[in-house]
Amino acid sequence: NAGVTQTPKFQVLKTGQSMTLQCAQDMNHEYMSWYRQDPGMGLRLIHYSVGAGITDQGEVPNGYNVSRSTTEDFPLRLLSAAPSQTSVYFCASSSYRRSTGELFFGEGSRLTVL
């Protein structure tokens, strides 16, 4: 049971570089989302998707792009990394579409932007 798989686990970028955080789930979940976690800030929603081809913004979408071409994959793109994007990123999925039930989280990707 792989569940939600995130890659890479660790990444160091220089300001202005671009990269993609990968997220894949094998549970046939329609709902997928990206959160960032910073000390004292809890988990903040970046983008989410309720199915292939459908994405929407969360609380902190600026500087991030997403797309959902398949049910399984939901990559998060940083077009021009900034130090403020240093954080731990979590991908999460749920079997619900219109209502978020139990979220299953990946193990996280720790990103440092210098």
Add this chain to the structure above:
Amino acid sequence: GQQVMQIPQYQHVQEGEDFTTYCNSSTTLSNIQWYKQRPGGHPVFLIQLVKSGEVKKQKRLTFQFGEAKKNSSLHITATQTTDVGTYFCAGPWWSNFGNEKLTFGTGTRLTIIP
């Protein structure tokens, strides 16, 4: 958008003491979820409460949903070292597109003094 506040931010208790964390929403919630995140780990779903005034127990953990469905609490009786971690509440709110997103509280970090 919706705000979910959690108090306290930190709690240090002696092993065997009780622990409580409180969650307050700026809006009425259709349901509330609780998650636990161990140090260095990812959030793991604990429970979902749906009904006004609902109380649910999981061994030493007691979860309550307020009558007005705007607040919730998690109480742990006789804490053990395995209870160490950060506890998050999360409440759903609706986007302009009619999709439900999950907003997390800032979390309460519990440390246990052996």
